[in-house]
Amino acid sequence: MIIRRLLAAALALAAAACGSSPAAPTTTTSTTTTTTTPTAPAAPVTLALTGTWMLGTTPAFFITQTGTTITGTQIFTPVVSAGVIVTESGTVSGTMTSTTEGATVTLSLPTTMITVGTGALAGTSITCRSTDKWVGQATNSKLTGTYTAGTFACDGAGGVIDTKVSGTQIYTKQGS
Numbered sequence: 001m002i003i004r005r006l007l008a009a010a011l012a013l014a015a016a017a018c019g020s021s022p023a024a025p026t027t028t029t030s031t032t033t034t035t036t037t038p039t040a041p042a043a044p045v046t047l048a049l050t051g052t053w054m055l056g057t058t059p060a061f062f063i064t065q066t067g068t069t070i071t072g073t074q075i076f077t078p079v080v081s082a083g084v085i086v087t088e089s090g091t092v093s094g095t096m097t098s099t100t101e102g103a104t105v106t107l108s109l110p111t112t113m114i115t116v117g118t119g120a121l122a123g124t125s126i127t128c129r130s131t132d133k134w135v136g137q138a139t140n141s142k143l144t145g146t147y148t149a150g151t152f153a154c155d156g157a158g159g160v161i162d163t164k165v166s167g168t169q170i171y172t173k174q175g176s
Helices: 002-018
Strands: 051-055 057-065 069-074 079-081 086-096 104-117 125-138 142-148 153-156 167-173
Touching: 002 069, 057 086
Parallel strands: none
Antiparallel strands: 051 057, 051 167, 057 069, 069 086, 079 086, 086 104, 104 125, 125 142, 125 153, 142 167
């Protein structure tokens, strides 16, 4: 009897399933559009080199920049030592490869050094001239490059020892 009931229930279930149609599978597609605006490259930083430039804590030169041209004046402090007074004067002239940070700067630094004797050396005088060179990279606050001391050509009695040494020099802009 139990078998008949189970068989009847199975037949009833099969008959109910025959008359219906299975649901068709459905697919849901989600479309999301993302718009990305490209980031504009940073604008190049324009160089403004006009001002006083320091070598360590010592003023080295004042320059004026006009486009890619540099002009100026070297700054020296007279030295009084061992019976002599040494004074120097000089100009600055140069060029830049561009007016943006990272530009290569070339400076010519012609210098005149006058040594005058005092005391027992009074009346002696030596005038020496050299043209030094500096080449390097520029930012608005720093000039980093190589300084090459020129050879002094001297006239007058005696000789002069040049204390300038070639090598890497980093100038910083006063107030930066």
